[in-house]
Amino acid sequence: METFQENRHPVALEALARYGHERKALLPVLHFIKDHLSYIPEDAIRTLALEMHLSPVEIQGVITFYSYLPLVRKGKHVLHVCGSMACLLKGADENLKFLCELLGIAPGETTADQQFSLEESHCIGWCHRAPAMLVGHTPAVEVDKDLLNRIVKDLKKDEPFAGNWQEEI
């Protein structure tokens, strides 16, 4: 029979050991788990609830408030396409449609091989070089179909995208 301790999620326990069990540690703890697993699994939430004396609903409320704390596993590469005004005016919707076709998924979905997740995002602060997107945490600016093709092709070969804001376009 498994003990209580064995039932606890190991990454959640590691996060608690680092940041403590008080309520104020919840956000750093959630970030730690997300950074290690790319999402917050249900058994980690149960562990936090037990260890921090919080209700799972309360923890889920915090997670869903922050869009960068996902409850489902994301792909290895997460593409965030900015859908705010400056980017929309410069063709962001066309880029999103093109990526959907290229990856065979809709926004909010992950490819079956767990390689790519596609997300729509709010302004990422690159309006002056719209349309923009984030490839993981790396900005891509003045995005067009050629660049999208290049990014996806390189990522499929495990060649990371270094960002193109340094380039004169």
Ligand code: FES
């Ligand atoms: S509106 Fe897209 S980066 Fe600001």
